[in-house]
């Protein structure tokens with residue numbers, strides 16, 4: 001007679017998903033944007049990504065060790081890589097290495113493990129790190145030093161050529177300049193501007209139209225449509241996530257719709273400089289990465305569909321308001337952090353009603369009657 | 373690479389609607405989408421290749437022993453009416469129903485009763501070391517064991533029932549169902565006769581959904597015995613007085629649908645001129661999504677009625693019976709046959725042949741597995757029921773019960789490997805995959821936190837007891853949290869905490885035990901005292917005294933050792949011991965009195 005252990009109870013079906021699988025899907029969804037970003041803005045992004053990922057893994061291992069948990073088991077959930085990737089998109093390429101390093105430190109320790117690790121974080125770690133960096137190092141976070149920056153540079157360097165990559169390395173690791181035969185000037189003769197993440201608050205050239213009228217195709221660097229194209233690839237990645245079922249449509253949909261509607265309401269042709277056109281709000285800023293990748297962070301967003309709709313709408317309103325009327329440098333990360341704080345309350349108020357229970361309105365009515 | 377289907381809009385809503393527009397028969401006029409659900413690989417074709425194999429037949433012989441537990445249903449255990457050594461005929465009553473709410477048990481085949489003792493039953497309880505004593509009581513049921521003689525002899529002189537059920541009164545028919553020992557054959561085993569006694573039933577739903585992967589017992593039954601199922605449904609309809617009777621079948625069971633539809637058509641043409649009232653019998657196709665076959669789920673899909681939490685479907689005028697029960701009712705009423713056999717699916721990739729068999733209740737699982745050619749090298753677990761709601765057979769001598777619709781000999785391909793138990797699960801990442809698939813619209817992730825930390829009020833408020841334990845959430849959870857285990861444990865804890873009668877019972881057992889202990893201790897001291905007293909007396913008479921003389925096993929008296937103490941010394945020692953023992957006894961006595969006072 002074969003005795004079979006009876007320790008486990010149903011269901012016995014194999015689990016379909018896994019946390020590493022989900023995280024890998026998110027990384028895959030970020031791939032097109034990463035390629036696009038590197039194409040337009042040079043190897044600085046990849047250097048940042050490398051720094052944040054390696055350091056992130058290291059830190060995660062250390063913290064897990066310190067918390068007395070199995071290190072490999074928790075490292076293998078890949079969540080720190082997602083945080084690292086999102087953070088790298090937010091950092092200006094060409095910022096010194098310690099910006100990326102302190103960013104991932106804040107994300108990993110203060111964004112995630114202080115709250116109890118993956119799934120317990122109140123704020124999105126990447127957004128928290130980014131906003132902290134903005135406050136701590138405003139100078140480094142607002143200058144964009146690009147090796148080759150289109151028509152602005154005297155002698156444009158292709159950012160992906162050997163020269164361009166070398167320049168990027170010098171930008172990230174300033175001490176490299178000491179060894180360089182042809183040192184890179186301290187003030188890069190590149191292109192310094194407000195980062196696209198920090199929106200062009202009052203100057204809004206209709207870039208795409210301009211590029212087209214100048215006879216460029218949108219994928220040419222000279223067209224200076226880089227950030228628009230990166231936004232489009234974020235949207236593509238977001239649609240991929242929607243199709244895989246990793247995120248639900250509620251949050252990205254409401255964020256995009258609310259931002260678009262608000263922008264259309266306030267925008268009058270001729271006032272681009274003050275309010276910005278709706279298209280600018282969607283594609284020339286970081287609205288889309290926020291809507292698809294940062295606001296949808298499951299741990300810091302509400303769980304019911306209604307809650308998600310409210311949460312998304314609040315983020316959209318906050319984003320637009322901060323962008324137009326606020327005096328902060330960035331709106332997306334700040335808006336998301338602000339609404340993250342409301343998330344537990346939203347969760348509490350919008351918990352969905354199980355079948356067979358009185359509906360929310362009925363419950364409120366009875367509570368009202370009781371109180372009266 | 374699989375992906376999470378967050379919406380079954382096309383399957384649940386669009387397709388039924390389009391098909392209805394095109395006038396396709398069978399799609400209900402009002403179909404209500406069930407929230408959530410999953411669509412796991414069905415593996416149903418595996419066991420549908422062959423026709424049902426009957427037992428006993430050339431291929432599938434009778435087992436040497438039939439094991440019939442007294443509790444195969446919800447309700448009080450049946451009471452044995454035979455004793456060891458008796459000869460029983462097939463269909464003879466061997467254990468009577470324990471009152472109105474009980475269910476009788478009949479001999480599936482003829483033979484001698486070889487024992488009435490404990491057997492191990494499969495139950496769906498989680499292993500919980502703190503409650504193992506309760507589980508031990510639940511798992512071990514008294515069972516009647518019949519040594520079959522292979523004659524399959526029917527008791528001489530047993531009359532066949534009156535076959536025209538249309539002239540018999542509903543009460544008479546219900547009595548027939550009660551006498552046949554029928555309980556719900558789909559899952560919980562609720563006594564059918566009780567369910568049929570409900571009044572004010574409007575709609576009768578016959579559940580042919582069978583949504584769990586691998587199981588095809590109902591599908592095979594409908595395919596091959598459609599007429600009996602329909603007749604049984606009509607009998608049930610007559611007993612409960614329902615105005616309409618709807619049979620719900622998942623839309624991808626083509627052969628079963630054809631068979632049922634043709635029987636219904638035939639019936640309609642026969643009945644039309646004679647009895648128009650009987651025409652309220654129809655077939656409804658439902659989308660094939662797990663778990664559309666759950667009782668409340670099916671009712672929601674087919675009627676749109678949400679059964680209020682904590683109530684039963686009969687409270688809203690809906691009665692739901694499975695097709696297997698309908699057929700058992702048919703056999704009981706038409707042929708006067710009690711429920712002694714059922715159709716069970718033998719399936720899984722650890723078997724050489726997967727097939728549906730009609731087996732005697734009480735057949736050991738090992739007998740069936742041997743018949744189907746089990747490959748032990750591939751075998752991971754034997755499940756009774758499907759991979760989502762079934763439970764593990766505690767050992768291979770477990771019998772087939774009235775409720776066992778499937779035996780799944782799972783290979784690693786079918787079910788999670790045995791080692792998964794020891795693997796730690798990750799923390800919840802709040803991805804809400806589980807909430808997306810929950811058919812009851814619970815929030816399994818918040819429920820999980822409440823259940824795990826035993827916040828009883830929060831769990832109940834969040835609908836813990838509405839959870840049907842379908843397992844959909846646990847299957848999609850990327851952190852591989854055994855969610856249903858947590859819910860079951862929490863339910864068990866709350867139930868025991870709430871069950872004051874049960875509590876009082878355990879409390880009384882505990883107190884009795886404590887009392888016995890203290891009484892024993894007092895007795896012990898008393899015995900010691902007596903012994904010492906006796907010693908003192910012996911000294912008083914001046915008998916030669918040695919230590920050995922006082923021991924229990926007397927040894928031949930020896931010459932007092934040179935080092936022996938003086939009689940006076942010994943006497944003093946003994947008196948001291950007496951004083952100690954007295955004090956101890958008094959102390960114990962006081963303690964017992966005190967506890968008794970406290971109790972009072």
Ligand code: SF4
Pocket residue numbers: 799800801802803804805806807816817820845848849850851852853855
């Ligand atoms: S319990 Fe599992 S499926 Fe549900 S939210 Fe948590 S990790 Fe996701």
Ligand code: SF4
Pocket residue numbers: 809810811812813814816838839840841842843844845846855856
């Ligand atoms: S097991 Fe319970 S909580 Fe999980 S999906 Fe099924 S009904 Fe919902």
